[in-house]
Amino acid sequence: MVERHRIPTPPHPVLPSNQVIRPAKLWCDTESAPEAAELAAKLGWGVVASFTISKVLWLKRHEPASYAKLVAGGRLALPHDYLNLQLTGNLVRRG
Secondary structure (H helix, E strand, O other): OOOOOOOOOOOEEEOOOOOEOOOOOOOOOOOOHHHHHHHHHHHOOOOOOOOHHHHHHHHHHHOHHHHHHHHOOOEEEOHHHHHHHHHHOOOOOOO
């Protein structure tokens, strides 16, 4: 029997020109653990370092130039979206 598993995947920050702003932080990267703990305390629910939101806050604090590009019109593309971008030239994300 084959089971289907969902594997957490990191988003790639992408400019409107479809150029990658920086390499994606992997889901298993725990460097954003302090940001996750801070968000969990503020929100009152569990946020862990593998969540995208903790990685975006980490980016804001540690790579402000990359964060500025992201908020100035960049997008977050999941790996399958980024692969489609490379194959077709179009960034289409499923909703």
